[in-house]
Amino acid sequence: MxxxxxxxxxxxxxxxxxxxxxxxxxxxxxxxxxxxxxxxxxxxxxxxxxxxxxxxxxxxxxxxxxxxxxxxxxxxxxxxxxxxxxxxxxxxxxxxxxxxxxxxxxxxxxxxxxxxxxxxxxxxxxxxxxxxxxxxxxxxxxxxxxxxxxTTPAPPPLTHLLVATGFGYDPQVRAAQGEAVTRLLPQVRDVRRIGAAALDLCALAEGTVDAYVEQGLHPWDLAAGGLVATEAGAVLSGLDGPPDRRLVMGAHPDVAPEYFALVRACGF
Missing domain, CATH: 3.30.540.10 (Fructose-1,6-Bisphosphatase, subunit A, domain 1)
Incomplete structure (x- = not known):
């Protein structure tokens, strides 16, 4: 080349x-x-x-x-x-x-x-x-x-979403993330913590999970997996704009607005 x-x-x-x-x-x-x-x-x-x-x-x-x-x-x-x-x-x-x-x-x-x-x-x-x-x-x-x-498959209702997430390594940040997940957990099917953001995003792309949320991602955590997810049809967003280190959340377009509102309400 x-x-x-x-x-x-x-x-x-x-x-x-x-x-x-x-x-x-x-x-x-x-x-x-x-x-x-x-x-x-x-x-x-x-x-x-x-x-x-x-x-x-x-x-x-x-x-x-x-x-x-x-x-x-x-x-x-x-x-x-x-x-x-x-x-x-x-x-x-x-x-x-x-x-x-x-x-x-x-x-x-x-x-x-x-x-x-x-x-x-x-x-x-x-x-x-x-x-x-x-x-x-x-x-x-x-x-x-x-x-x-x-192609990201059509999602179940909000209350039946299987959500992938992850946690940072700073103890104070991790504690805050745990509190946000505690608020999210009763409102979805369940959460999964696989431990590799790129794999979480690829799982979102092909429907192994229905949604994703994580804080603290660096560009190398997000770039490749994020492209796979969006090219498969998923929507990625940050708190008030594009996904960034402050927040990355993703879901199928049919449930994304409702799910993103829930993530914000839970305090991520």
Missing amino acids: SPATAEPQALLDLAVEVGREAAALVRRLRPEGRVPVADTKSSATDPVTAIDRASEELIRARVAAARPDDGFLGEEGDTLVGTSGVEWVVDPIDGTVNFMYGVPAYAVSIAARRGDDVLAGFVVNVADGREWGATLGGGAFRLDGTPHRI
């Missing part, structure tokens, strides 16, 4: 190629049992492993070799400002705590964006090989097995 090419499908093709290689690296390097912590980030319970860093280094090197003029924003390394207008937004292991403990829900997440527009996104669950991809305006797809288009 020419470094000057910024067509969404070409960017997705590169994301898939590099993401699969990174996922294979993570599987190969993961030892039996628990994975040791190499460092922490926002709090003592927010871990980084050496394998997170190895995955990001591989992705950064492969993208730089294919597209040397692009920018790069990764969870574990320094931000690189490019000159092409395209920036890669990468979570080398989304769901690091799951990865450490061996809970089979952790992903490599790779997106390419230009300005505020995410052009392409790829998410692979390293533990079981499920893959999702999307391009801006081109739809969302399951890419493992026989590739096929996915």
